[in-house]
Amino acid sequence: MREFGRLEAAIMDCVWDLGRPVSVRDVLTELQKSRDIAYTTVMTVMDTLHTKGWLRRWMEGRAYSYEAVASREAYTARLMRGALATSNNQAAAFVHFLAELTPSEAEALRQALKIVPQG
Structure with a gap:
């Protein structure tokens, strides 16, 4: 299993830290506290994380809500198992x-x- 890219990791950290279903806007607001980033960039990466199976999403009104499929600890365990398998x-x-x-x-x-x- 591959490790998250830098922006993927930052987005997953936001999702895990918030601990509730989030919108792209929620994540963008958190990320903008420490970096200059565009809404469309966050949206694209969250869509990619959904496609990879790390986020589930559903439509709420006109926007998606997202939540993590697995905990941060489960992700870490998968990385550790992957490293051991090498x-x-x-x-x-x-x-x-x-x-x-x-x-x-x-x-x-x-x-x-x-x-x-x-x-």
């Missing part, structure tokens, strides 16, 4: 990954493993 030796890659965890990341992993069903 290795010839997944066990070794995983060991290297674990060796580089910070203490707080290691603790978060320990806590997560407590809730994952064994099977």
Whole structure:
């Protein structure tokens, strides 16, 4: 799985951060706080994210409303699985990954493993 492009990531961050169905105008307003960007650019990228399956949309009045199909955490997990799949030796890659965890990341992993069903 490919990582989002820079603008795709910024748009998805807005959608995730707002945590509700959004319009292109909602996202544009958020993005314009930190950059100069056109409505049509945001609309085109949101349409692309919809086509790629990252956003669902429906018509409300004369404009689409969008929401994320998956959480930010699910996206991150897909990236991690994709990266792991590129290795010839997944066990070794995983060991290297674990060796580089910070203490707080290691603790978060320990806590997560407590809730994952064994099977």
